[in-house]
Amino acid sequence: MCGIVGLYLKNPAWESRLGALFEPMLVAMTERGPDSAGFSIYGDEYDAGIKLTLQSDDADYDWANLADRLGAAFAGVDDWYRNASVAVFKLAAPEAELRAWLAEQAPGVRVLSAGQSIEILKGVGLPATIAERFNLKGMKGSHAIGHTRMATESAVTLQGSHPFSTGLDLCLVHNGSLSNHNRLRDKLRREGIVFETDNDSEVAAGYLTWRLAKGDSLSQALKGALKDLDGFFTFAIGTRDGFAVVRDPISCKPAVIAETEDYVAMASEYRALAGLPGIQQARVWEPEPATIYVWEHDGAKVEAA
Amino acid sequence: MMMKTVDLAEQSLRALNQSLHDGEMLSDIREWRVTNTDGAHNIACGLNDDISVDIDGHAGYYCAGMNQRASVTVHGNVGVGVAENMMSGTVRVTGDASQSAGATAHGGLLVIEGNAAARCGISMKGVDIVVKGNTGPMSAFMGQAGRLVVCGDAGDALGDSIYEARLYVKGRVGTLGADCIEKPMRAEHQEELAALLEQAGIDEDPADFRRYGSARELYHFKVDNASAY
Known part of the structure; x- marks a missing residue:
């Protein structure tokens, strides 16, 4: 159905x-x-870059640490917030590079959505x-x-x-x-x-x-x-x-x-x-x-x- | 004669349907009105008494399904399968009907004052259906008996795989389905169409309609096709 x-x-x-x-x-x-x-x-x-909705199955996932590491790798994170099992990040970086970095540096974190407006x-x-x-x-x-x-x-x-x-x-x-x-x-x-x-x-x-x-x-x-x-x-x-x-x-x-x-x-x-x-x-x-x-x-x- | 209003915001749908089958209650109350329907499914199903039920607002799936003898009017739209398997009585929809309106119905009259979506009258077995607006694709699919009147246009594949049933269309027919053909409108057809339109309370001239029905080519296995099996 x-x-x-x-x-x-x-x-x-x-x-x-x-x-x-x-x-x-x-x-x-x-x-x-x-x-x-x-x-x-x-x-x-968010027009200055890309907004990613990320998800982890780990209820205690350290999103603040991920934000620090993302910021260090991509010249800063403009904003981020956590909502239950997901977190939304806003930063100015190319989508493909971000996805590649996440796959390598944050295995187990899924990208649910990417864009300027969307959150899934x-x-x-x-x-x-x-x-x-x-x-x-x-x-x-x-x-x-x-x-x-x-x-x-x-x-x-x-x-x-x-x-x-x-x-x-x-x-x-x-x-x-x-x-x-x-x-x-x-x-x-x-x-x-x-x-x-x-x-x-x-x-x-x-x-x-x-x-x-x-x-x-x-x-x-x-x-x-x-x-x-x-x-x-x-x-x-x-x-x-x-x-x-x-x-x-x-x-x-x-x-x-x-x-x-x-x-x-x-x-x-x-x-x-x-x-x-x-x-x-x-x-x-x-x-x-x-x-x-x-x-x-x-x-x-x-x-x- | 008493009339009763049932507010579905106050009373459960199950309680309503039970009341509509309660012989003692129905001996006093012959007219019913249902309010705050909010698209609920299965309103006034399986009625078996010549009561009248007015449904104020849009109804969901299978409204007035299996109806016998009752007269049900929906003042709004209906979802899938209105009056499915109706045996007798009348069901009137003042708005549009979703797919499979009057599916498999054996008798009675279904009037849709708006448009009907796909497969209106699918497998109809004796019901009369009068649609004031258009019907969607595959109307009267596998129809076996009864009459379908379309005052607007009929969508593609009208009467696909039809056995019997007579189809009258005033407007444009998208395409005809397998084994459905146009047939001559004789005096007897004009008469039966005029009677149907009158019963439905729809003011149209029977002379403006064309008739379609089964070519009866799919009834029997053709030995020429044996090699396909």
């Missing part, structure tokens, strides 16, 4: 309430995915537990997408939970199952994409990473996904400026969208949207199969694939 939720605020005055509005949406999808949960939240922009937070457990762990309801930002997982294809682990990072400020959540992920994973590995799990959704994320790295626009990459991914999917893709939604041509996996002057919200089921302010007056509809919907600061776009 799995549940997906997304909330994009058109009204900047609401940004201080993003987490408070979004948390009930995520928790409402618990029945669709009680195994694990996660979310990407966009805000707190996720874990194994009930959505309410994960939301509380990271204090989702107190978070601010412009938009967020989230996922509640009921695993069907691979193990229930943090690495198998969503969202998956697909590049700078990009992430993917998936409801469905892919049939051709093994072959596609092999092909993408040959192209240099690194996979941590045997999870099908990670392959979809890797596919988008690969297409975007080759210079595709997001909508070109999604059109490619509609052609190359075999299986069932509703995807929500977080971008720095908004989010995108696409469903496979058979459209078995549900999606519903609500739009008002203040926000665009997306969920697997209307139940997740029912508590949003102004929902009674919202335009509520179901996205068409094989159609790419994108909402960003400069407006909405709909493209038939």
Whole structure:
């Protein structure tokens, strides 16, 4: 099964309430995915360099020491803070060099997200537990997408939970199952994409990473996904400026969208949207199969694939 | 005759559905109204009495599923599988319906005043479905009996693998599914369509519709295809 939720605020005055509005949406999808949960939240922009969300399985991991070592290696860390099992670092350094340094100097520390705006937070457990762990309801930002997982294809682990990072400020959540992920994973590995799990959704994320790295626009990459991914999917893709939604041509996996002057919200089921302010007056509809919907600061776009 | 309002913010869905099956209660209360639905699944399922139920707000999955005799109106949208396996009675949706509306239904009338998504009337077995707006792809997929009326456009693969069932579409048909063909609109079809539209309370001219149905080519195994097996 799995549940997906997304909330994009058109009204900047609401940004201080993003987490408070979004948390009930995520928790409402618990029945669709009680195994694990996660979310990407966009805000707190850092333009001077890169913002990394790092995670360690070691509850006592010494993040302050890592901050000192990172600072020494890369001419200072502008800011860092810890949030439960993750820590967010802001520093001016090239992404590839940072990743290489972390792999060597901090083995066991995972990069959950990288970008100027994105933070990915996720874990194994009930959505309410994960939301509380990271204090989702107190978070601010412009938009967020989230996922509640009921695993069907691979193990229930943090690495198998969503969202998956697909590049700078990009992430993917998936409801469905892919049939051709093994072959596609092999092909993408040959192209240099690194996979941590045997999870099908990670392959979809890797596919988008690969297409975007080759210079595709997001909508070109999604059109490619509609052609190359075999299986069932509703995807929500977080971008720095908004989010995108696409469903496979058979459209078995549900999606519903609500739009008002203040926000665009997306969920697997209307139940997740029912508590949003102004929902009674919202335009509520179901996205068409094989159609790419994108909402960003400069407006909405709909493209038939 | 008494009317009762059930507020789902106050009372559980299970209690509502039990009340709607409580013979003693139903002997007094024939009209029901449900509020604060918030997209809950399984509202008013398996009704078996000729009561009326008005649902104020959007409903979730399988609303009014397995309905017999009751008249259920949803003042809003519905999720997957509204009126699935309905046997008789009437289900009306004033908004849009998600996929598989009226799936496998044997009888009764389902009216969708907005649009219906994919696979509306999948495996329909005798139900009448009238959609004022458009239907998504694969409507009446594997339909076996009943009538589907689409006043707007029908999506791709209309009537794919259809056995029987008569399909009437006013607007554009994306593509026809396997073994679904256009058929002539004879006087008897105009009449039955006029009656269906009237029953649904929808003002359309039957002369504007075209009829589709089964070419009946998939009924039997063809020996010419034996080499494929």
